[in-house]
Amino acid sequence: MKTSKNLFSVFILLLLFRCSSEKIANNTLFIAPSGNDNWSGKLAEPNNNETDGPFATFQKAQETIRELKKMGKLPADGVTVYVRGGNYSISKTIKFTTEDSGEENAPITWCSYNDEKPVFSGGVAISGFMKICDAEVLKRIEKTYHDSILVCDPARAGLKPKELTFHRRKPLAMELFFNDEAMTIARYPNEGWLKITDVPQFGTELIHKGDLPHTRFGIPVGRHYGRFTYESDRPERWHKTEDIWMHGYWSWDWSDIYNKIENIDAVKKEIYPAAPYSGYGYTKGQRFYFLNVLEELDSPGEYYINRKTGKLYFWPPENINEGEVTVSILEEPLLVLENTSYVNIEAITFECSRTTAVKIIGGNSNKIAGCVFRNLGNVAVIIDGGENNGIISCDIYGTASGGIHLTGGDRKTLTPANNYAENNHIYNFGRVFRTYSPAISMNGVGNRLSHNHIHDSPHAGVLFGGNEHILEFNEVHDIAKETGDVGAFYIGRNWTCRGNIIRYNYFHHLFGPGLHGVRAVYLDDFSSGTTIFGNVFYKAGRAAFIGGGRDNIIENNIFVECDPSIQVDARGLSWAKNYFNKSSKLHVSTLFDGMDAVNFSQPPYSEKYPELLTLYDDDPAMPKNNKIIRNVSFGGRFIDLYDKLNFEIVEVTDNLIGDPVLLRGSLESDQSDNFQIFQYGHVETMENMKGNKFLKENPGFEDIAKEKFQLNDKSPAYELGFKKIPVEKIGLYNDEYRTQMTRMTLIYTDKKINLNKNKEK
Structure with a gap:
């Protein structure tokens, strides 16, 4: 009897195991480099007889799921496709459509298996490097470096390099990577910049008349006749000048352009750029460097590709036999989700596309989670429309352009999209295109950026436009x-981009070397209706900046050692008055065009933002209704007011001010040096600011030296209505995808990380 019971128990266990196995098999598919598309795809690895095992390709798993859906056999809780570790060479975009969608409670998930690391690559590994034997090439390279520089012929692998181009909207030219690090096209100087010494103001043709009314050295900015001069003897060493390029900030420190050279006169030290020219012209004193010069291949990590012969010359930073050399090949995205819904992409590395890695176009509730994006020719991820689409807990670095481009929502109807970018670590971006390549760009209505850690870039962190967005808990x-x-x-x-909230972010160590420096939050050129609440600014340049706009609120923030904490100007009354003078030849219609584009006088804008209805009749050039209230500012300069602004126009009340400098002001713009500085104790200034509280001592920060800026309970700020900022929630957080922190947690712990190390989960 006892034996029968035991046998019955074993039978039940076997039955349960079988049911469980069938459930796993029905819900699960596998892909592996060792797989075979003739197998069932239901096993994680080949069986002993190698008669069954995982699939080999995404496409086969995709076909299998589509067939399940057609037969009405999609499991109630969806399907998971496990992608085994290894390198998957992608030669054509993997495309998902509506047919590949899951359902709300039955998503389709494509993810890594356990802790394995699948890599989807648009690149190809190359080998066959050897010493240079070509005498003509050796003549062009300094003899000291002959043994260090190697050459290979990618054509042996069927690869033919195309022409060198730098176009933001086209695939980037083929790049070289060594051990997952981008190498550098041979350049001079190896670091830093040369300067334009002069731009001759005569010639056969005026190419650019200049950016009036801006002038430098008495000349309209950018004005040129197709040439400029430099100060260097280096080009005299170059045997050939064909296909040499320059990269520079040719007139403004916020605009970089790659420009091919038409001709170099090494005797006169004159450069003739090839068309198309820099859109902002060329200006004396601006910076540039040369690149794609074989003679300048003179340091580890540099390379040069002869686009005619196809030969690749490379000085590896380490023993080439102990590393992997990869070139980017794929000229299209690695993965596209078009009008899909409830599709998850998890814990996969995407690399070496010469454009974007992943695009989500439309659809609903698609999610990219726990992935790594690196060494790409454009942004990592594009989310273009749809609803509830997001990217969460991903690492993005080494992109030629930015990190994430996120749009969604209807601006005319103010319909939100609820798309999001959350808990992402984005750094070392803008590798090729240095300006307007932000970690995140966001447009539309009702989207969210939260808990992202953004650092180490040449230009902006986040560029955004639209309405009713939330940007919170970012570092x-x-x-x-x-x-x-x-x-x-x-x-x-844009006057109509309103309702945006910037709250609970930590901005620190911001130093812009170019003209006019850096702002932490920059409400530029009449931007209006934004709330800046509960943020921490430490050594954050011109921290909170209102550039001529109105209806903005700066409230309940902490500013420490900022220069200044807050700046407000009335540029519409000074250098930017052409925005409002419709009779002027220099009139800029952007603001009025933006109003018309959304039918501001009709619902929903007339109801949501009634202040727009009276804007044209209410001194539109004047920055009215801006409020600076209940902030704490310490150790720097509190406020700058320009263009005849005063405390009657800008509301400044209930702030706790411990800055040695209270005010810097000018009757002119911030582009003038004719300003006055008013120190703490200046009677008239303190009288004008009498609605605020002043102090000299620490306002109650936990520990300034350790950058712990939470205020203690006895801080006088609370008497003014200040609310505690949840600093403990700022930045990255651990979740099922991010199990190891990679952020600099300066305001929470004493531990600092090495930001030069690329970390994966």
Whole structure:
């Protein structure tokens, strides 16, 4: 009897195991480099007889799921496709459509298996490097480096390099990577810049008349006749000047352009750029460098590709036999989701496309989670429309352009999309296109950026436009390292982009070397209706900046050692008055065009933003209704007011101010040096600011030296109505995808990480 019971128990266990196995088999598919599309795809690895095992391709798994859906056999809780570790060479975009959608409670998930690391690559590994034997080539390279520089012929692998181009809307030219790091096209100087010494103001043809009313050295900015001069003897060493390029900030520190050279006169030290020219012309004193010069292949990590012969010359930074050399080949995205819904892409590495890695176009509730994006020719991810689509807990670095481009929602109807970018670590971006390549660009209505850690870039952190967005709990530092007149968060030039909230972010260590420096939050060119609430700014340049706009609120923020904490100008009354003078030849119609584009006098805008109805009759050039209230500012300069602004126009009340400098002001714009500085204790200034509270001592920060800026319970800020900022929630967080922190948690712990190390989960 006992034996029968035991046998019955075993039978039940076997039955349960079988049912469980069938459930797993029905819900699960596998893909592996060792797979075979003739197998069932239901096993994680080949069986002993190699008669069954995982699929080999995405396409086969895709076909299988489509067939399940057609037969009405999609499991109630969806399907998971496990992608085994290894390198998957992608030669053509993997495309999902409506047919590949899941359902709300039955998503289709494509993810890594356990802790394995599948890599989807648009690149090809190359080998066959050897010493250079071509005497003509050796003549062009300094003899000291002959043994260090190697050559290979990618044509042996069927690869033919195309012409060198730098176009933001086209695939980038083939790039070289060594051990997953981007190498550098041979350049001079190896680091830093040369300067334009002069731009001759005579010639046969005026190419660019200049950017009036802006002038430098008495000349309209950018005005040129097709040439400029430089100060260097280096080009005299170059045997050939064909296909030499320059990269520079030719007139403004917020605009970089790659320009091919038509001719170099090494005797006169004159450069003739090839058309198309820089759109902003060329200006004396601006910076540039040469690239794609074989003679300048003179340091580890540099390479040069002869586009005619196809030969690739490379100085590897390490023993080439102990590393992997990869070139980017794919000229299209690795993965596209078009009008899909409830599709998840998880824990996969995407690399070496010469354009974007992943595009989501339309659809609903698609999610990219826990992935790594690196070494790409454009942005990593594009989310274009749809609803509830997002990217969460991903690492993005080494992109030629930005990180994420996110849009969604209807601006005319103010319908929100609820798309999101959350808990992403985005750094070392803008590798090729240095300006307007933000970590995240966002447009539309009702989208969200939260808990992202953004750092180390030449230009902006976030560029956004549209309505009713939320930007919260992000940490941003060390951006704008190469540019000026830029913001960590930037929005500009539209009266109707309202209802945006920037709250609970930490901005720190922002230093822009270019003209006009860096702002943490930059409300540029009449941007209006934005709320900046509960943020922490530490050494954040011109921290909160209102550039002529109205109806903005700066409230309940902490500013420490900022220069200044807040700046407001009335540019519409000074250098930007051409926005409002419709009779002027220099009239800029952007603001009025933006109003017309959304039918501002009709619902929903007339109801949601009734202040727009009276804007034209209410001194539109004047920055009215801006409020600066209940902030804490310490250790820097509190506020700058320009263009005849005063405290009657800007409401400044209930702030706790511990800055040695209270005010810098000018009757002119911030582009003038004719300003006055008013120190703490200046009677008239303190009288004008009497609705605020002043102090000299620490306002109650936990520990300034350790950058712990939470205020203690005894801080006088609370008497003014200040609310505690949830600093403990700012930045990245651990979840099922991100199990190891990779952020600099300066305001929470004493531990700092090495930001130069690329970390994966």
